[in-house]
Amino acid sequence: MNLKVFGAVILTLTALMFNPALAQEAPEVDRTATGGAQTLEDIMARQKQLEVDESFRSENLGNPENAAAIDEPLGTLGGSSQSDQWRGIRYNEADIQTVTRGPAVDVLIQDGGMPWYKLREGPMITYGGGALIAIIVLLAVFYFVRGKIMIDGGPAGTTIERFKPVERFGHWLLAGSFVALGITGLITLMGRSFLIPVLGPDAFSALAIGSKWVHNNVAWAFMLGLVLTFVMWIAHNIPNKLDWQWIKQGGGFIGKGHPSAKKFNAGQKIVFWMVMILGFSVSLSGLSLLFPFQMPMFSDTFGFFNSILGTDFPTVLAPHEEMQYANIWHSIVAFVMMVAIMAHIYIGSVGMEGAFDAMGNGQVDLEWARQHHDLWVEEVEAKQGKRGSS
Ligand code: HEM
Structure with missing residues (x-):
């Protein structure tokens, strides 16, 4: 599905769910x-x-x-x-x-307050929380059915540098802040329903105040991590013909053999662009929430969609409605990211032998590298060869 249509579908669904203007x-x-x-x-x-x-x-x-x-x-x-x-x-x-x-x-x-509140307390928690549980179950099933993806023929024993310290710093800044934002965001959204009955109102109040502080401040680290990784990795994530081959072969997950790839394969490019586009969107809506009423963006966005797609989104919004849309959009995007990132964390840790080292100490086994990123190994070796001979 092309991106504009996908965006319009999401916006339509959001608007349909809590927009009183679409009533009969x-x-x-x-x-x-x-x-x-x-x-x-x-x-x-x-x-x-x-x-x-x-x-x-x-x-x-x-x-x-x-x-x-x-x-x-x-x-x-x-x-x-x-x-x-x-x-x-x-x-x-x-x-x-x-x-x-x-x-x-x-x-x-x-007028937007009540529909917003009901959407946030109802479907947002049910479907968002449900999606998180579903992906955890799915990954566990995948692990038991497919097992850990091993290095065919075992490791070579020699290593090759995959990510420089600055790349690993960027990744862990992004990942650490994302995990902190995900946990504190979930506490903010779901705490009233699930934690007050367990912790009681006083302990929850302290936790909610702490969560909010962490969420508001760690957001800056996430944005910095996003910019760093974008700048460092964009050149390796431009789609090319190889990606199509990789997708057609199911990335080697299904069937036998490893499709060729440079530094990042098509699956990783999808993760990269998903993180960048949704990360940018979640940052924008987050900034709009962090500076209330200072960055209204939904009336303009709706106007833009109306002009290019002929839709009929409301373009006259009270400042509070702008905030309600920003809040709902922020949560939807965050849930989509959390679900996708769970799969990424799985494959980068327990799901694949040798993968974690890439972000752990930066060195990966040469055989792992040949199997998953053969063309990248050739490039690195060619460069080293040139350096060695000059
Ligand atoms: C917290 C647990 C996480 C682990 C264990 C982990 C692990 C890894 C590993 C091992 C790689 C390198 C793969 C390779 O060598 O090709 C990687 C790459 C990457 N990670 Fe993570 N990661 C985590 C969280 C995150 C989060 C939260 C984000 C973003 C919000 C993220 C974004 C990326 C991106 C964009 C790449 C490059 C593309 C890719 O390899 O898919 N990671 N991660």
Whole structure:
């Protein structure tokens, strides 16, 4: 599936799950009997979660500035009545005087809160947590069925340098921070449901405050790790014809023989690009959450999708709704990454003989290297040969 379509599908699903704007429209209502005010039919339609055109209320806000021009009798509040003012508050049009000014202070009521809360406490925990359990079970089954992938004919006993210290530093910065962010993120999302019953509210409160601190601060290490590994490895991750061969042979996991590969095979390139693209996206939505209301990005993103795909995503979002979308998107992307990274951790540790050394001490067995990255070994040996002869 191409990336744009995939992105649109994810966005559509997200929007469908908690976007009240996609509800069914309510039938036209005759309000002459109430003089234009709300009728019982309006209230019933809202209770049925139908989409009610609220303009008869949102645009009926009185006229406080131009009271003198109003020919109807004025009330105690001049050109606007108390109902007008409450409607102003409901539709974020009231002139609110607060001590602190900020991008969200004028919004006293917004509609996205409850659907967001329900999505976060319900499907997000169920499907996200379910996906994590499913991948752990799947990897365990794979381990028992396929077994550890061994070096055919055993190790050579001599080694070759696979990753320089700076590459390993970049990898472990990225990996260590990712694991810390994953654990503290899960505590933040699921702690109320699963940890309060076990730890009690006081201990959980301390843990949640600590988790939040770690999550907010370790995020910078993750972003640095992402930039370092991107710069160091991008040149080795440009797709080429060999990758297609590798994929067609199932990467050597299924069947016999090892397909040829340079420094990174197609499977690793997929991991690399997944980490970079999703890592960038999770960082952006994370920054938007870290600096509330300062980096709204969903109305623009939705507008962009609407213009290229003809979709109908809402583009007028209250500041709080922007944050709710950022929060949901952040969690979805993080879960996709966690699931994929579990598979990566498996293959880089217990799943394959000799793989961990590459990131452990940087030296891999020559036979392992020949079997998994034959063309890379040839390149390294050719360079060494040149150096040796000059
Ligand atoms: C925490 C446990 C982890 C272990 C044991 C581990 C292990 C490894 C190993 C052994 C390699 C080198 C493979 C080779 O020689 O070709 C590697 C590469 C890599 N790792 Fe990890 N890793 C871990 C976590 C992570 C995390 C959390 C990320 C990203 C968020 C990550 C991203 C990468 C990338 C992008 C590469 C290069 C592409 C690839 O080999 O797939 N790793 N890892």
